Amino acid sequence: MTIHFIHDDTYGNWVLGATHPTQGRRYLHAAALLQDIAPAAELDLKILPTREASRAELSLVHSQEYIDRVLVDFDGGAWDGGPNRELSRLASALFGGTMVAVEQVRVGALNVVHLPGAKHHAQANQSSGFCVFADFAAAATALVQEDGRKVAILDIDVHHGDGTENLTRENRSILTFSVHQTGIFPGTGWVREDDHEHQVFNRPLNAGDGDAELLEAVREFVVEAKAFGADVILIAGGADGHAEDSLARLNYSIYGFNRAVGLVREAFASTPVIFGGAGGYRPDDFTPMMWVSAICALGGVGPDGVEALDLEGRIGGIVASVSGSTLV
Ligand SMILES: [Zn+2]
Structure with a gap:
């Protein structure tokens, strides 16, 4: 199965502060782990470069004032230490990579992955929750409008x-369905919502919930997305629901996460999927493992197949070789 994977090694520089939870090396570790397992998983990886966003693309969801603040004043409001030209450029490239994913869908790609995509907290006029530009909202809007x-x-x-x-x-041509822990950041979505008029669905889970609750919610998503008539699916695949992730208290496993994405892939076998990585704060182990497990599901590899790939056994060597290759 072919996976179109948009990547750039400069994603490793997406570091919002020395001790900040967001560390760009998670992208490098995931890319290296994915390339390592691809032959055994029979994934045909097509690696594509990112590009910077155009002003017209950013304007789909952001105000001119905010775009100027980030791209002209180099102030994303998301990073430590004041204006930063490189992080401003990267914010644009993180958004642009998801636009490359949209272009791939337009030419017939089925499985498109951009791990720095799905910056799902960014708002029209400000960054929020480590997210500067709202690439998924813009991608969906572009696919509807154009x-x-x-x-x-x-x-x-x-x-x-x-x-x-x-x-x-x-x-009305965009459906959102969010499954998340209740009672934590950003302080919304804490109540179950089924708004069929706006096609907005929320499934708050409780601290301690895990794979079973995730899969139940994803089955409900499949029903709603079928009724809606979705012909493109975007998955904001944050890895921070993993049991060992430090920012929240859900108990997903890499196998449950694989199954969740697999349910979507199986129910929409010929529908293009764009997978974005959203959050994930275990850059050296569980975050890249969760993402790679999900990508395996897009490629038709289920939990047993993922177990046979031995991600746990591989990740330590992968992390060591990535940090070795980036040391001068
Ligand atoms: Zn998150």
Whole structure:
């Protein structure tokens, strides 16, 4: 199965502070782990470069004032230490990579992955929750406006996808369905919501919930997305619901996460999927393992297949070789 994987090694520089939870090396570790397992998993990886965003693309969801603040004043409001030209450029490239994913869908790609994608907390006029530009909301809007598609967004990051939801709520051709822990950041989505008029769905889970609750919610997403008539699916695949992730208290395993994405892939066998990585704060082990496990599901590899790939056994060597290759 072919996986179109958008990547750039400069993603490793997406570091919002020395001790900040967001560390860009998670992207390098995931890319290296994915390339390592691809032959055994029979994944045909097509690696594509990112590009910077255009102003027109950013304007789909952001105000001119905010775009200027980030791209001209180099102030994303998301990083420590004041204006930063490199992080501003990277914020644009993180958004642009998801636009490359949209272009791949337009030419017929089925499985497209951009791990720095799904910055789901960013709002029209400000960054929020480590997210500067709202790439998923913009991608969905572009697919509706320019291609006449109906887009369903499944958000299985541990936090409510408030930015994506806010920026697309009035667009009846975009469905959002967020599964997340209740009672934590960003302070919204804490109540179950089934708004069929706006196609907005929220499934708050409780601290301690795990794979079973995730899979039940994803089955409900499949029902709603089928009824809606989705012809493109975006998955905000935050890895921060893993049991060992430090920012929240859900108990997903890499196998449950694989199964969740597999349920979508099986129910929508010929529908293009764009997978974005959203959050994940175990850069040296569980975050890359969760993402690679999910990508395996897009490629038709289930939990047993993932277990046979021995991600746990491989990740230590992968992390060591990535840090070795980036040391001068
Ligand atoms: Zn998150």
